[in-house]
Amino acid sequence: MGGKWYKRSVALPVLAVALAAAGCSSNSNDGSDTASSGATASGSESAGASASASSNGGTAQEPVTLSIFGVVGSTVINKPFQDDQVIQELEKRTGVKLDFTPELNVTDRAEKLAVMLAGDDLPDIVVYNALTDSSKIQSANVALPLDDLVAKYGPNITKNAGKAIEVSKSSSPDGKLYYLPGGVGDVQFSPLVNDNSWNLRWDLYKKLNYPKMDTLDDLLGVLGQMMKLEPTNKDGKKNYGLGLNLSETWGQLMIDKAIANLKGYVQALPNDVYIEMDTGKLVPRVSDPNSVFWTSMKFYNKAYQQGILDPESATLKYNTITEKYKTGRYFASTTHWSLGGADEQFIAQGTPEKGFVPFMVDYNPKNMYVGQATYNGDQFQMFISKKSKNPEAAMKLIDYLYTDEGTELLTNGIEGVHYDVVNGVPLVKDEEIQARQTDPNHFITTGIHKYDHLRRYIPQKDANGNPTDFLNVPQTVEKEMTQVQKDFVQHYGYKTVTEAFTKVPTYVYDTSVLGSITTPAGSDLQAKEQQMDAYLIANVAKVIFQKTDADYEKAKQKFLDEYTSKGAKEVFDYYVKAYADKMALVGGK
Numbered sequence: 001m002g003g004k005w006y007k008r009s010v011a012l013p014v015l016a017v018a019l020a021a022a023g024c025s026s027n028s029n030d031g032s033d034t035a036s037s038g039a040t041a042s043g044s045e046s047a048g049a050s051a052s053a054s055s056n057g058g059t060a061q062e063p064v065t066l067s068i069f070g071v072v073g074s075t076v077i078n079k080p081f082q083d084d085q086v087i088q089e090l091e092k093r094t095g096v097k098l099d100f101t102p103e104l105n106v107t108d109r110a111e112k113l114a115v116m117l118a119g120d121d122l123p124d125i126v127v128y129n130a131l132t133d134s135s136k137i138q139s140a141n142v143a144l145p146l147d148d149l150v151a152k153y154g155p156n157i158t159k160n161a162g163k164a165i166e167v168s169k170s171s172s173p174d175g176k177l178y179y180l181p182g183g184v185g186d187v188q189f190s191p192l193v194n195d196n197s198w199n200l201r202w203d204l205y206k207k208l209n210y211p212k213m214d215t216l217d218d219l220l221g222v223l224g225q226m227m228k229l230e231p232t233n234k235d236g237k238k239n240y241g242l243g244l245n246l247s248e249t250w251g252q253l254m255i256d257k258a259i260a261n262l263k264g265y266v267q268a269l270p271n272d273v274y275i276e277m278d279t280g281k282l283v284p285r286v287s288d289p290n291s292v293f294w295t296s297m298k299f300y301n302k303a304y305q306q307g308i309l310d311p312e313s314a315t316l317k318y319n320t321i322t323e324k325y326k327t328g329r330y331f332a333s334t335t336h337w338s339l340g341g342a343d344e345q346f347i348a349q350g351t352p353e354k355g356f357v358p359f360m361v362d363y364n365p366k367n368m369y370v371g372q373a374t375y376n377g378d379q380f381q382m383f384i385s386k387k388s389k390n391p392e393a394a395m396k397l398i399d400y401l402y403t404d405e406g407t408e409l410l411t412n413g414i415e416g417v418h419y420d421v422v423n424g425v426p427l428v429k430d431e432e433i434q435a436r437q438t439d440p441n442h443f444i445t446t447g448i449h450k451y452d453h454l455r456r457y458i459p460q461k462d463a464n465g466n467p468t469d470f471l472n473v474p475q476t477v478e479k480e481m482t483q484v485q486k487d488f489v490q491h492y493g494y495k496t497v498t499e500a501f502t503k504v505p506t507y508v509y510d511t512s513v514l515g516s517i518t519t520p521a522g523s524d525l526q527a528k529e530q531q532m533d534a535y536l537i538a539n540v541a542k543v544i545f546q547k548t549d550a551d552y553e554k555a556k557q558k559f560l561d562e563y564t565s566k567g568a569k570e571v572f573d574y575y576v577k578a579y580a581d582k583m584a585l586v587g588g589k
Contacts, residue, residue: 181377
């Protein structure tokens with residue numbers, strides 16, 4: 001979903017989108033407000049976590065300090081200890097102080113993780129993106145076995161993620177638990193934004209008199225017209241229809257993101273595997289010349305030839321991409337989170353009529369992957385490293401993250417500060433909604449949704465039957481709508497921004513089973529897959545940036561010949577069997 005990794009596509013209505021997957025590109029992280037919490041640790045879940053942490057040398061006055069990496073999306077961390085309201089409250093409730101030194105000034109987390117692994121220099125707790133880092137983590141053998149720790153200190157892990165833990169263990173060669181899944185139980189689909197479909201500048205689309213966008217060629221035509229309407233941004237810099245962050249390991253995942261999702265293809269972990277929603281079967285993603293991946297590659301080649309794709313895409317990183325959205329230089333995105341808070345930036349600059357809304361272009365009328373379910377965990381896996389100074393305290397903290405209360409804190413903030421409970425319904429304060437709509441960096445001060453990759457357990461409803469994300473409470477949704485979103489729903493007669501998606505029979509898919517499978521660590525299969533992945537990452541841009549159709553076809557064939565020769569069929573066949581076995585384990589078909 002994720003420099004930004006394949007950011008998990010968190011359903012973040014309005015502003016909180018900045019972090020989810022992938023993140024916000026802000027270089028500031030100096031929020032200094034202190035938490036004046038009206039909510040304290042209560043009940044056996046949180047009190048147990050706090051007491052446990054204290055028993056390991058920590059008290060409310062002297063917390064245990066644990067180093068951590070990988071939980072803050074792509075926000076640049078510029079000081080070891082964060083002082084936002086959420087992190088202070090988390091320390092108060094658990095007796096654990098988190099040291100973010102490993103993340104200082106990091107813009108490419110996959111790259112930094114590789115450096116730490118090479119130097120055998122890991123913090124106490126690591127969150128990594130299985131889409132890009134799974135094989136290197138497993139090969140390095142750096143994760144601590146967790147079965148005994150969970151049995152002793154993880155009652156909430158067992159209670160709320162028991163099946164997900166069994167799925168994780170089933171992928172282990174020795175049957176032990178090493179990796180703790182995140183996002184357990186989550187269904188990511190927002191009434192206001194969509195992270196798996198095309199997002200376009202509504203104000204420009206409106207000026208063009210709502211042209212048809214039935215096909216990808218239609219979309220290119222619309223983007224070309226938008227560039228004529230707004231050839232440069234307010235700073236006089238040239239605008240483009242869109243851009244890609246192909247210089248990052250996960251950038252290739254953005255090539256087919258919206259295109260494949262809308263056609264009903266799910267890409268959940270292996271780079272050469274889709275789940276075809278129409279059949280439920282696995283099909284090749286990259287090694288099949290007729291796949292939707294290659295439809296997407298051709299789309300971007302056409303965009304390049306027509307001057308619509310930013311020619312710097314081969315060298316861009318995610319933070320630069322989000323900055324270009326926020327400064328008005330791009331008009332379309334394959335996901336809402338990659339906008340990096342552009343809508344809020346427009347509002348803050350006094351241009352609330354500017355903004356992005358989701359569109360369905362060239363879609364499958366029966367099956368679309370525009371909502372992600374992760375009943376057994378998402379791609380943001382967590383482990384306690386063998387280097388941990390205090391694995392017991394780490395496990396007690398993690399156990400708190402698997403509670404309703406822990407999820408509520410990271411997702412919504414503090415009762416009485418960020419929201420009030422009225423007649424049993426949690427309502428986000430009006431001033432909090434306004435702040436999120438007008439300040440793209442507001443989350444840095446509050447910490448709300450800043451630590452989304454830290455969240456381990458995300459039930460669809462809280463204990464009282466309310467949406468886990470309080471921004472999705474019906475009374476709040478209408479207040480959240482921006483001027484652009486209101487204009488969009490009024491034009492089409494929708495009740496919510498994403499209503500059109502819900503009319504497709506199947507629009508949510510569970511990715512957790514495929515996402516839990518990897519080739520065996522140290523195996524010949526893993527070596528072949530790593531070679532395939534390295535080739536893919538290094539060469540996709542070379543195919544896209546061909547100046548003629550003939551040159552594109554020649555480059556495509558060369559790519560396929562070399563890619564498939566590295567063992568693509570053998571690796572794909574392994575996943576087909578492993579997926580069938582895993583589906584049988586969890587009771588699927």
